[in-house]
Amino acid sequence: KVYTDYFFDEPAYNTHDGGYIPLTTPKTAPQPLAIPPLLKPDKQTATDDYYTVRAQASETQFLPGKKTKTWGYNAGFLGQTIVFRNGKQTHIDLKNALPELTTFHWHGLNVPGPITDGGCHAPVYPGETNHIDFKVMQPAATIWLHAHPCPSTATQVWKGLAAMVIVKDDVEDQLPLPRNYGVDDIPMVLQDREFHADNQFDYRADYDPDGVQGHTALVNGTVNPYFNVTTQRVRLRILDGSNRREWRLHFDDGLEFAQVGSDGGILPAPVYMDKVMMTCAERDELVVDFGRYQPGDEVTLMTDDTPLCHFRIKAFDPDDTQLPDHLVDIEDEEPTPGLPVRKITMDGMDEEVAMDGKKFDMQRIDARQKVGDVAIWEITNTNSTKNGxxxxxxxxxxxxxxxxRNDGPVYPNEHGLKDTVGVNPGETVRIKxxxxxxxxxxxxxxxxxxxxxxxxAQIESYDPAHPKTYHLMDMETL
Ligand code: C2O
Ligand code: CU
Structure with missing residues (x-):
C-alpha cells in the first residue's frame, strides 16, 4: 500500500492563515547542499564520549553579496552534527560564546530534567561553560539540539541555534538502511528565513505571534540546494527546524519513498508514501530509491509548489536491497492501572495562546507523574476547525x-516513538x-x-522514595 495524502486536516494547513508567507522559488543558481560536518569528540573510549559544544556568533554566506550575521553550534549557522551511542556515558562541555544567555536543549533525548535536558531552567551565561554528564538510554534516532531560553527560544533558533543529533545503536546497525553519513545518509534541516537589507535577518521586523516565517527556504542553511546522488538508495533524515512552517513534501514526478523512522527512532515497519507532511520539530527518516533514473536525470523534492532540493543523478552501482516488512520491535507497555487520564488543552492563537487556559510560569509545576508510571494523556487543540x-x-x-486521533486510528506513520505530535484544530490526540x-x-x-x-507548561516526574526539590529559575533571577 502506498499512501498518497498528507493525513492532516486540509483546512488547517498554514497556507490558509492570514499571515501566511508563501515560499518563493530562489533566483540564485543551485548550490551544493551543505552537509554539516560530524562534531569530533574531544576524547572517546569504549564506554565514554566527551564533546565540547560551543554556541557562537559568526557570519554565513547564504546569498550573493553580504554575509548574514548568524549564530551556530561549532558552526556559523546551525551546527556540526553530533553522534551519540546508546549505552555510552556522555560528557559535554556547553560553552556560551554569545553575547547573551542561552540554554542547550536536547530535544528528544532521554535525560534528567530540568538541567541536563537544557530547558529554560538551565541557563549558560555569556562567557561561561556548563558541564553535563548522562548515559544515552534510547534506541537509534534522529534528534536535535536547540536553544531554549524563555522567552527567547524563537529569536535564538531564528539566528541559527539548532543542530542535528544522531543516536546510534546495535539494532539499527544491523538493518539494511543507508548509513554512510553525507553520502547516502543525509541530514536535512528544513527552515525558512527572510533576508532584509544587506542580506541580514531581522526577527523584529518579521515578528508574528503565530510564528515567524520567511520567503526563502533553507536546507541545512543552503538556498536552492542540489545533492549529487551517487548511490541507488539514499536515506534522508529530515527535521522541521523552522519556527512556524509546515512542510508538505513530495517529489516533482511523484516518486514514492519509504518512511523508516520518526522522532524517537526506527518505525516497526516501513510506510510507503509519495507525500508526507511535517510539523515543527518533527523528524522523519525517509529512504528514497533512485533506481528508475539514469545519470543526468534530476528529481526535485518540493514543498507544496516550491522546489526544496534538486537530486542530481550520477552513475551508481545497482542496489536492489529491499526493506524488510518488519524493522524493529517497540516495547508497548500497558498503562499503569488506576491512573486518571491527564487532559491537556492547547488554546488560542496570536497573543492569546495558552496551555490548559494558562500562560507558562517558570515557577509553577503544572502536573506531576510518578517516574516509571505509564499514563494516558489526552491533548485537545481547542482552536476552531474553521480557522485554527x-x-x-x-x-x-x-x-x-x-x-x-479523536478515538480513531492514528496516521500510518505514527506507529513509532514520537516526542512531537501535530494536533489538528478541534481534535483530541491520545498518547501514552x-x-x-x-x-x-x-x-x-x-x-x-x-x-x-x-x-x-511543566510536569515533575517524581520518585516518592527519593523526593527532590528542584531549583526553578524565574524571569527575574535569570
Ligand atoms: Cu521545549 Cu524542541 O523543545
Ligand atoms: Cu501552537
Whole structure:
C-alpha cells in the first residue's frame, strides 16, 4: 500500500492563515547542499564520549553579496552534527560564546530534567561553560539540539541555534538502511528565513505571534540546494527546524519513498508514501530509491509548489536491497492501572495562546507523574476547525506512543516513538507517556512563538522514595 495524502486536516494547513508567507522559488543558481560536518569528540573510549559544544556568533554566506550575521553550534549557522551511542556515558562541555544567555536543549533525548535536558531552567551565561554528564538510554534516532531560553527560544533558533543529533545503536546497525553519513545518509534541516537589507535577518521586523516565517527556504542553511546522488538508495533524515512552517513534501514526478523512522527512532515497519507532511520539530527518516533514473536525470523534492532540493543523478552501482516488512520491535507497555487520564488543552492563537487556559510560569509545576508510571494523556487543540492551526505538541524527556486521533486510528506513520505530535484544530490526540528519569520537564506547542508566548507548561516526574526539590529559575533571577 502506498499512501498518497498528507493525513492532516486540509483546512488547517498554514497556507490558509492570514499571515501566511508563501515560499518563493530562489533566483540564485543551485548550490551544493551543505552537509554539516560530524562534531569530533574531544576524547572517546569504549564506554565514554566527551564533546565540547560551543554556541557562537559568526557570519554565513547564504546569498550573493553580504554575509548574514548568524549564530551556530561549532558552526556559523546551525551546527556540526553530533553522534551519540546508546549505552555510552556522555560528557559535554556547553560553552556560551554569545553575547547573551542561552540554554542547550536536547530535544528528544532521554535525560534528567530540568538541567541536563537544557530547558529554560538551565541557563549558560555569556562567557561561561556548563558541564553535563548522562548515559544515552534510547534506541537509534534522529534528534536535535536547540536553544531554549524563555522567552527567547524563537529569536535564538531564528539566528541559527539548532543542530542535528544522531543516536546510534546495535539494532539499527544491523538493518539494511543507508548509513554512510553525507553520502547516502543525509541530514536535512528544513527552515525558512527572510533576508532584509544587506542580506541580514531581522526577527523584529518579521515578528508574528503565530510564528515567524520567511520567503526563502533553507536546507541545512543552503538556498536552492542540489545533492549529487551517487548511490541507488539514499536515506534522508529530515527535521522541521523552522519556527512556524509546515512542510508538505513530495517529489516533482511523484516518486514514492519509504518512511523508516520518526522522532524517537526506527518505525516497526516501513510506510510507503509519495507525500508526507511535517510539523515543527518533527523528524522523519525517509529512504528514497533512485533506481528508475539514469545519470543526468534530476528529481526535485518540493514543498507544496516550491522546489526544496534538486537530486542530481550520477552513475551508481545497482542496489536492489529491499526493506524488510518488519524493522524493529517497540516495547508497548500497558498503562499503569488506576491512573486518571491527564487532559491537556492547547488554546488560542496570536497573543492569546495558552496551555490548559494558562500562560507558562517558570515557577509553577503544572502536573506531576510518578517516574516509571505509564499514563494516558489526552491533548485537545481547542482552536476552531474553521480557522485554527495545527499545534505540534512536544514533551521533553520522553518518547511517547500515539494511540488515537479523536478515538480513531492514528496516521500510518505514527506507529513509532514520537516526542512531537501535530494536533489538528478541534481534535483530541491520545498518547501514552512514561518518564524513565526524575526531573521537571516542559511540554508545549513547538510553534516556537507559541511556546515563547506561553503555550507551555511543566510536569515533575517524581520518585516518592527519593523526593527532590528542584531549583526553578524565574524571569527575574535569570
Ligand atoms: Cu524542541 Cu521545549 O523543545
Ligand atoms: Cu501552537
Amino acid at each position: 492551526m495545527v499545534h505540534p505538541f512536544h514533551v521533553h524527556g520522553t518518547q511517547f506512543r500515539v494511540l488515537a 507517556v512514561k518518564f524513565d528519569l526524575t526531573g521537571v520537564y516542559m511540554y508545549h506547542c513547538h510553534i516556537i512563538e507559541h511556546e515563547d508566548g506561553g503555550m507551555m
